[in-house]
Amino acid sequence: MLRSVADYGADILQNLANSTLYEQLSAWFEEQTRKRNFPDLGPGRTVQSIEAQSTGYLMTAAPDVGRYQIQCRMIYYEKGTRR
Template sequence: MSVIGAIHRWINEKCTVLDQYRELFMDYLPEDTEGYSLEGVPAEPVVRRYVNGDMICRKVFAFSSTEVYDGIDNIDTADFYEDFANWMEHCTEDKNFPELPEGEEGMSIRATTDGYLYNENGKRCQYRIQCEFIYFKKRRI
């Protein structure tokens, strides 16, 4: 399984702040219903390469949601994204990371931006938060 696929499964199964009635999609966010999406973001994948071939790697991703666009709900959405960022920080503290293939191990996961309004379309809008997962990858022989 890909790293982004492992992150998707982990958030879907472990995240305690998600609305259980919303679906988490991959690279897709419906415009007409409230949902979540995980999308890979272009970034340098290798943070550090050791002489023995081991690496510290990163996967940058955006977590997005479709929301009702009005003043009261926007406050709730800001609260949700702050809770989501805090949840990832706690996961790093507890060393609770996505399950990776043998030879790979999570090191940290965190938000790199606050949740922000990404796009609005009348009564609906899209919020997004950018995140980074750092993991160790042992050289494969």
């Protein structure tokens, strides 16, 4: 889960920009998966994909601030020991 707090209120353009950020993040995850450009999780772990599992959405709103979130997933392989 990735969460953020941003300005929120009657300014429709600001609210749209907040939503656009999460759309861009989702596209960035897809691009990184396509390019196989993943974070290093250390020895024995190999990332397979990263993705957004939901669209970014407004979770709660106060008069001048909104809390947004998006659910994300990273799939990785972890080398184990055989018995």
